[in-house]
Amino acid sequence: xxxxxxxxxxxxxxxxxxCAAIAAARKGCEVLIIEQQNCLGxxxxxxxxxxxxxxxxxxxxxxxxxxxxxxxxxxxxxxRGYFLGEPEAIKFLLEKMCLKxxxxxxxxxxxxxxxxxxxxxxxxxxxxxxxxxxxxGRLFIDATGDGDLGxxxxxxxxxxxxxxxxxxxxxxxxxxxxxxxxEITELDNGLIYQHGKTPKQKLLxxxxxxxxxxxxxxxxxxxxxxxxxxxxxxxxxxYQGNSAEDLTQAxxxxxxxxxxxxxxxxxxxxxWQNIExxxxxxxxxxxxxRRIKGLYEITRDDLVSGRRHSDCICKARFGMDIHSINKxxxxxxxxxxxxxxxxxxxxxLISRDVDNLMMAGRCISGDFYAHSSYRVTGxxxxxxxxxxxxxxxxxxxxxxxxxxxxxxxxxxx
Numbered sequence: 577x578x579x580x581x582x583x584x585x586x587x588x589x590x591x592x593x594x595c596a597a598i599a600a601a602r603k604g605c606e607v608l609i610i611e612q613q614n615c616l617g618x619x620x621x622x623x624x625x626x627x628x629x630x631x632x633x634x635x636x637x638x639x640x641x642x643x644x645x646x647x648x649x650x651x652x653x654x655x656r657g658y659f660l661g662e663p664e665a666i667k668f669l670l671e672k673m674c675l676k677x678x679x680x681x682x683x684x685x686x687x688x689x690x691x692x693x694x695x696x697x698x699x700x701x702x703x704x705x706x707x708x709x710x711x712x713g714r715l716f717i718d719a720t721g722d723g724d725l726g727x728x729x730x731x732x733x734x735x736x737x738x739x740x741x742x743x744x745x746x747x748x749x750x751x752x753x754x755x756x757x758x759e760i761t762e763l764d765n766g767l768i769y770q771h772g773k774t775p776k777q778k779l780l781x782x783x784x785x786x787x788x789x790x791x792x793x794x795x796x797x798x799x800x801x802x803x804x805x806x807x808x809x810x811x812x813x814x815y816q817g818n819s820a821e822d823l824t825q826a827x828x829x830x831x832x833x834x835x836x837x838x839x840x841x842x843x844x845x846x847x848w849q850n851i852e853x854x855x856x857x858x859x860x861x862x863x864x865x866r867r868i869k870g871l872y873e874i875t876r877d878d879l880v881s882g883r884r885h886s887d888c889i890c891k892a893r894f895g896m897d898i899h900s901i902n903k904x905x906x907x908x909x910x911x912x913x914x915x916x917x918x919x920x921x922x923x924x925l926i927s928r929d930v931d932n933l934m935m936a937g938r939c940i941s942g943d944f945y946a947h948s949s950y951r952v953t954g955x956x957x958x959x960x961x962x963x964x965x966x967x968x969x970x971x972x973x974x975x976x977x978x979x980x981x982x983x984x985x986x987x988x989x
Contacts, residue, residue, distance in 0.1 A: 579712070580712065581712040581713060581714065582605075582606050582607060582608045582680070582711070582712065582713045582714070583600070583605035583606045583607065583713070583714050583715065583968070583971045584596075584597070584600040584605045584606075584607045584608075584713065584714070584715050584716075584717065584964070584967045584968065584971065585607075585608045585610065585700060585711055585713035585715075585716050585717070586600075586607065586608070586609045586610070586716075586717045586719050586936075586964075587610050587687050587700060587716065587717065587718055587719060587720050587724065587725045588609075588610075588611065588618070588718070588719035588720040588721060588724075588725075588937070589609045589610075589611030589613070589615075589616040589617070589618065589670075589681070589683075589719075590616075590617065590618020590619060590620075590719060590721060590937060590956075591617065591618055591619070591620060591628075591937070591953045591956050591957045591960065592618075592719045592721075592936040592937030592938075592953075592956040592957060592959055592960030592963075593609060593611070593616075593618070593717070593719030593720075593936060593937070593960060594609070594616050594617070594670050594673070594674065594960070595637045595638070595936075595957045595958070595960035595961040595964065596717050596719055596936045596960040596961065596963045596964035596967070597609050597674060597677075597679050597964060598637060598673060598674060598677055598679070598961070598964065599637065599960070599961045599962070599963075599964030599965045599968070600964035600965070600967050600968040601674075601677035601678065601679050601964075602677060603964075603965060603968035603969070603972070604968065604972065605967070605968045605971055605972075606678075606680075607677075607679045607680065607964075608679070608680040608681075608682065608711060608713070609674065609679060609680070609681050609682070610682050610685050610687065610700070610702055610711065611681065611682070611683050611685065612683075612684070612685060612686045612687075613683065613684075613858060613859075614683050614684065615667040615670075615671075615683070616667060616670040616671055616674065616681070617663070617666045617667055617670050618721065619721075619861060619953065620661065620663065620666050620953065621663045621664075621666050621667045621670075622857065622858040622859065623749060623857050623858070623859065623861050624663060624749040624750070624751055624806060624855070624856070624857035624858075625749050625806065625808070625857070625861060626651075626660060626661040626662065626663050626666055626800075626806070627658055627659070627660055627798060627806075627953075628642070628658055628659040628660075628661070628952075628953050628954050628957075629658045629894055629952035629953065629954050630892060630893060630894040630952050630954035630955050631653075631658065631659050631954035632653075632657065633891060633893065633917075634890075634954055634957070634958055636958060636961050637957060637958075637961045638954065638957040638958060638961075641669070641670075641673070641957070642659050644669055644673075645659075645661050645662075645665065645666070645669065648665060648669070650662040650665030650666075650669075650801075651665070651666075658954075659954075660798055660799075660800070662800050662801060663751075663800075682702070682704075684704050684705065685702040685703070685704040685709070686702060686703050686704070687700060687701075687702055687720065687724050687725060687728060688701045688702060688703040688708065688728075689701045689728055690725065690728040690729045690730075691710070692729065692730070692930070695929075695930060695931045696930070696931050696932045697713070697716050697729055697930060697932055697933060698712065699711055699712045699713065700713070700716065700725065700728075714932065714971050715932045715933075715934070715967045715970055715971050715977070716729075716932060716933050716934070717933075717934045717935070717936050717960075717963050717964070717967055718868060718927075718933060718934070718935045718936070718939055719935075719936040719937050719939075719960060719963075720939065721862065721865065721937055721938055721939060722817050722818060722862060722865035722866055722939065723865060723866025723867065723868045723935070723939035724866075725933070726866065726868035726927060726930075726933065726935065726939065727818070727866055727868075729927075729929075729930045729933055730929065730930070731868050731869060731927055731928070731929045731930055731933070732868075732869040732928065732929055733866040733867055733868050733869060734866070734867050734869075734943075734944075735816070735817075735818070735864070735865060735866055735867070736864065736901075736944060737901065737944045738943060738944055742814075742901045742902075743815075743816065743817070743863070743864050743865075743901065744863040744864050744898060744899040744900075744901055744948070745791075745792075745811040745812050745813045745814075745815075745863070745899055745900070745901070745903075746811075746812040746815055746817070746823075746826050746830070746860045746861060746862050746863065747792065747808055747810050747811060747812070747830070747860070747861045747863075747899075748810050748812070748826075748827060748830035748831060748834060748856055748857060748860045748861065749806060749807070749808055749810075749856065749857045749861055750806070750807045750808075750809075750810075750834045750838075750853060750854075750855070750856050750857070751800075751804065751805070751806055751807070751853075751854040751855050751856075752804070752805050752806075752807050752838065752851055752852065752853055752854060753802075753803055753804045753805070753851075753852050753854050754803065754850035754851045754852045755803060755805065755847055755848065755850070755851050756803060756847060757799060757803055759847040760797075760847055775796070775797065776794045776795060776796055779795050779796070779797055779809075780793065780794070780795055782841065782844070782848070783795060783809070783837065783840065783841065785844060786840035786841060786843060786844060787840075788836065788837065788840045790809045790810065790833070790837060790907075791809075791810055791811040791812070791813075791833060791903070791907060792808065792809050792810055792811040792899075792907060792908075793900075793906065793907035793908040794908050794909060795807070795808065795809035796808045796809070804854070807834075809833075809834070809837055810830045810833055810834060811899065811900075811903070811907060812826035812829060812830050812860065813900075813901070813902075813903045816865075817862035817864065817865035818865055818866065823859075823860060823862075826860050827859070827860045830856075830860060831856055834853065834856060835853065838851060838852070838853045863899060863951070864938065864944075864947055864948075864951065865939070866939055867938075867939060867940070867941060867942055867943075867947055868927060868935050868939050868940070868941060869927070869928045869929065869941055870923060870924045870925060870926050870927060870928055870935065870940060870941030871923035871924070871926045871928055871941075871978060872885075872921050872923035872924045872941060873924065873941045873942055873943060874918075874920060874921075874924050874940075874941065874942035874943070874946040874947075874950065875942070875943045875945070875946055876896070876943060876945035876946055878918050878919075878946060879896065879915045879916070879918050879945065879946055879949055880914060880915065880916065881916065881918075882916030882917055882918050883918050883919060884918075884919050885919040885920075885921035885923075886921075886982060886983050887921045887922040887923055887982035887983070887985055888919035888920065888921060888922075889920055889921065889922045889925070889958070889959065889962035889966075889985070889989075890919070890920040890950075890955055890958040890959055890962065891917055891918070891919060891920075892917070892918055892919075892920055892949060892950050892955045893915065893916075893917040893918075894915070894949045894950070894952050894954070894955065895915050895949060896910075896915060896945050896946075896948045896949050897909060897910075897948050897949065897951075897952070898910055898945070898948045915949060920940075920950060920955065920958075920959060921982075922962060922966060922980070922982060922985065923941075923982060924940050924941040924942060925940050925941075925959060925962065925963050925966070926966075926977045926978055927977075928941070931976045931977075931978065932970075932976060932977070934963045934966065934967055934977055935963070936956070936959050936960040936962075936963040936964075937951075937956040937959060937960060938950070938951035938956060940959060962989070965988050965989055966980060966988055969987065969988045
């Protein structure tokens with residue numbers, strides 16, 4: 577047993593979790609990140625989707641990260657308005673950023689349970705090669721994406737669309753190589769629309785020439801470097817992100833489809849004749865799981881009205897990006913409704929039910945529609961940074977997050 581008590585424990589080392597940890601550490605806290613994979617970065621790295629949407633109006637850690645990626649020629653802003661990085665470079669950079677701040681990192685550890693006293697988390701229990709390990713902390717941040725820490729803490733939560741509980745499909749991402757970039761530029765989703773058709777339409781046409789129609793109706797190809805690409809062409813419908821059985825079956829089915837798709841493209845010859853599957857992601861990408869109830873719930877009305885808050889920690893403007901929940905109706909996605917730039921309030925990051933728990937990333941408090949906007953990583957990183965700063969402020973001042981003066985956040989940030 578590790579009897580050390582950390583000021584802040586962050587469960588999950590994805591984009592939100594890393595930013596939460598760095599923000600807390602820079603304000604003088606001793607911080608631990610618990611991560612089940614073998615690297616930081618989450619969906620950017622082990623998830624093989626290093627695409628950052630809704631980044632252009634953001635400063636702070638996400639701007640610092642992007643600048644460092646550009647300086648090492650491992651990331652770029654695309655003409656389509658998002659940032660794209662190289663997964664291995666992201667792993668290395670995030671580790672360096674965390675180690676520079678003396679953040680403790682523990683990989684290969686799954687969150688198993690939570691030990692509470694009264695309405696406070698005293699410790700989290702991880703399961704690893706060493707068995708069960710207990711980690712003590714003063715304040716805890718759920719950056720698991722799926723709301724695992726909130727769930728184990730007994731928090732109220734929602735999954736999927738209100739009423740039906742149906743969720744957006746999962747996607748297994750692939751890295752491919754062997755296609756000459758100078759021959760495929762019009763299919764690269766990093767480029768602007770060309771010749772009246774989008775790159776996605778052009779890629780879908782190429783796939784359909786093989787006689788196969790992919791489960792995702794808007795397949796995308798993202799150029800990384802040296803004739804290497806990220807391919808997103810898979811949708812897995814009807815599975816739940818909090819079920820190991822569902823995750824297993826979705827992954828098996830998705831991997832079969834991706835291998836079939838690559839073989840089919842190769843059969844076309846021409847620019848596809850040397851296409852190879854480099855790898856599929858370490859886990860299937862889950863777009864939504866638990867949304868933990870907070871002091872405030874962000875709703876569709878907030879997005880449509882462009883609602884402002886005195887405790888704003890992030891201005892988001894990404895559309896309601898909803899991948900079809902019913903494959904019989906559509907295999908595509910939609911940007912639903914007119915979204916105005918809206919505020920994400922600090923209160924949505926503070927658990928309603930557990931006094932020393934905060935959330936960061938896509939498991940914060942919101943409804944199905946709002947979640948489909950703020951879940952993108954340009955917002956998740958800023959949310960994480962704010963959670964880390966607020967956690968540090970609470971620890972240093974001996975108060976609970978819910979006792980923060982939400983009308984005056986200047987001292988925190």
